[in-house]
Amino acid sequence: MTMMADSNDERMVMDLSQVNSAQNQAIDRLKLLYPMVNEDETPLPRSWSSKDKYNYIGLSQNNLRVHYKGYGKTHKDAASVRTTNSIPAACGLYYFEVKIVSKGRDGYMGIGLSAHGVNVNRLPGWDKNSYGYHGDDGHSFCSSGTGQPYGPTFTTGDIIGCGVNLVDNTAFYTKNGHHLGIAFTDLPPNLYPTVGLQTPGEVVDANFGQVPFVFDISDMISELRVRTRLQIINYPMLDHGQGQWQNILHKMVSAYLVHHGYCATAEAFANGTDQIFEEDLNSIKNRQKILKLILAGCMGEAIDLTSKLYPGLLERDTNLMFALKCRQFVEMVNGTDSEIYRNNNENQTSVIQSTKLLNKSSINCNLEELNHNTINGISDQHFVSGQLEDDIDMEDTSLNTLSNSKNMINQHKTVVNTNGFKQINGDDIMEIDIGNQSQQNKHFISMECYSNKNCKRQLCGGNKQAIEKMLDFGRQLYAQSMQLRVQNGKNENNKKMLRDAFSLLAYSNPWNSPVGWQLDPQQRETVCARLNSAILESSDLPRLPPLEVAVSHAKELVRLMSSIGLGACGFAVVDDIIQY
Incomplete structure (x- = not known):
């Protein structure tokens, strides 16, 4: 130590x-x-x-x-x-x-x-x-x-x-x-x-x-x-009896493993510490399947599986459904969503890049149409109280960039090694297994590309049909936002999510742009945690595991220390204490 x-x-x-x-x-x-x-x-x-x-x-x-x-x-x-x-x-x-x-x-x-x-x-x-x-x-x-x-x-x-x-x-x-x-x-x-x-x-x-x-x-x-x-570490603790603290910690760890769907680890830990699951093992495995799909970028499949396994959940929580759909749009841009991947696979293109040149004028036309119809909103359903809804309009600079973009797609070739793993310009690609799909339908993501500014990638993997699907999906997403706006009133979080997602189209290389952070695989974790908590709550289980609640409480105490002028809060970094 x-x-x-x-x-x-x-x-x-x-x-x-x-x-x-x-x-x-x-x-x-x-x-x-x-x-x-x-x-x-x-x-x-x-x-x-x-x-x-x-x-x-x-x-x-x-x-x-x-x-x-x-x-x-x-x-x-x-x-x-x-x-x-x-x-x-x-x-x-x-x-x-x-x-x-x-x-x-x-x-x-x-x-x-x-x-x-x-x-x-x-x-x-x-x-x-x-x-x-x-x-x-x-x-x-x-x-x-x-x-x-x-x-x-x-x-x-x-x-x-x-x-x-x-x-x-x-x-x-x-x-x-x-x-x-x-x-x-x-x-x-x-x-x-x-x-x-x-x-x-x-x-x-x-x-x-x-x-x-x-x-x-x-x-x-x-x-x-x-x-x-x-x-902090040497602070004296009250004596609650031999093994009492250990038993509490075992329960917290077990609940954490179950909450995040680590089935095998949770079972092994429970057997070694005599813990009992509050949730049925099949339910844990079902959540695990959904979480794996989200973390692999397969948002469409994750939404479909959630609707199948937990009927009515997403229909009741419309804001959660909207958040999932916004993430799906981002994954479409990324070329990793299921719909986009199928198009790329059928045309023998990689998830990240296409080997075919596209008709750029056609793409620009689609982008302009999305800009005009989707963002500005021209159909009747986009009007609220007789006035044009401007709640999620992008900045003029972004709109101009969309309209004037001439190089949204760049050619980029994929090389397949003899060992069956793909490479892009020599960069290794991580293979992510998303469950019971065949070897041909596994998703490949170049992890190095997310941190390499010189790595050239293409919108929707560079596939024309995939781009058209993505644009059509964007129109539907905008319409859904307007419907939520009418039903529930303004929602700043929804507004920001949609604006950020659409802003990706304003850049010829969205990965290396001010809004490119959305394309980082780590950003999937937020919506993943949100859906996981909603599923648990629908089954009358806690939204958060006790371990995470305890950490949140500790961080709030540090914040309160700051508000009353206790300087030690400057060094009471909860994450560092946990790692210790």
């Missing part, structure tokens, strides 16, 4: 080192630094505030550069600025750096923290709930005009860092990458990074994590993560 913990810690250190050395500005480094922060609820500090500052402060360079524009005669001319947002507790350990571009006339600069509402006509540290490290004398100021010796002075060219340990409620500073020790303790929550200037010519630049820091904080983060993890 210790070796595993060490391995995980090494991995975390490596990940954080990559964050510290990342040069790709397209990556949001702050999300990598503070993965537990939900910025929809508690945004991170990313720049200085143009409102929460004294009027002697000037801002430039995307509000990251601060310069002094006052008189600088006495301490009454001091001016400070705070960031747009306070430091979220979920950071666990927060850090920012300030580069001294120019010390100005006297270098009366303060770097630190302050609460909302603290007087900004002061250097940080002089008032209550304000903390600062000053450059002219190297003193630390803790809510007082009297400083204490702390570190060296700093001047032009120096980089001063300020870190906040939200687990212990302490703050520390660094100078040019060197840790200077703890400066403040017993800090209050919801502090803002703050910088103060006092004499003409003083200019500083801030780095809130958008670019690599001079100081490497990865070791400190790893140490806090390990400490929090061990605190």
Whole structure:
């Protein structure tokens, strides 16, 4: 167990080192630094505030550069600025750096923290709930005009860092990458990074994590993560009697295996732990067949089998049926749905690619027709209250792309090896057995293509008849959405699903597009879990297994820790604890 913990810690250190050395500005480094922060609820500090500052402060360079524009005669001319947002507790350990571009006339600069509402006509540290490290004398100021010796002075060219340990409620500073020790303790929550200037010519630049820091904080983060993890694992448990906890865990594991249809494993585990199934074994196997079909991309067959084995289920849950149909449309684009696969198989084409060139004008015509008839809606059933329904219209840019697309299908050949396995340009293809189908009807999916941007694939496997079927299916799907709209009112989830699915047609290579994530096989798991839960609920069984409920509860507790300002939530990663 210790070796595993060490391995995980090494991995975390490596990940954080990559964050510290990342040069790709397209990556949001702050999300990598503070993965537990939900910025929809508690945004991170990313720049200085143009409102929460004294009027002697000037801002430039995307509000990251601060310069002094006052008189600088006495301490009454001091001016400070705070960031747009306070430091979220979920950071666990927060850090920012300030580069001294120019010390100005006297270098009366303060770097630190302050609460909302603290007087900004002061250097940080002089008032209550304000903390600062000053450059002219190297003193630390803790809510007082009297400083204490702390570190060296700093001047032009120096980089001063300020870190906040939200687990212990302490703050520390660094100078040019060197840790200077703890400066403040017993800090209050919801502090803002703050910088103060006092004499003409003083200019500083801030780095809130958008670019690599001079100081490497990865070791400190790893140490806090390990400490929090061990605190959770070693937390004393109530004694409910010998074997009581083990019996509870056995029940949770058994219920999990049954819930997800792992029949053989569930039977073996039950025999070894004297567990009893709440569900009939045949029912488990029936669910397993359906789940296998979905995970193989065979949505049409999965829907048909569900209707056969569980009559009325999908008719009662129309939103679930719509979600399944939207996924079926995506799998048609992918070339993996049963209907598309049959067309490809009959024409001796692979699931991913066709060896035949298609009539592109015919395809463009179909796409334009889908664009005009299906998305804009011209039939009477597409009108609600006498007005044209525009609830799921795509953006104009997507529509133009659809209409002007000239290269939706590209030729791509499939090679069959002597061992019977297919290859596409040398890439191995995983064979997925979906049950009792013949060897000829097994589905092949190039798993590497999903991560290889250079892998060329074609819409619906490049088969003309399959594309026409897909377009016709899209019209029916739109009509179904309008019917649900009339019956049940607006549904934002349904609207988004359909818009995302149709958006795949706006790109000549949908796999390598902003909406290409839908074509990843992992996206099947969401609709798979939703259908599985609905089947179980229809049989008066729990929608979720106790193990998943317990994990969800733990994650909710971590979220509540964040909302009340407990910094340990930044390192209480439930998934990491489970893997431990």
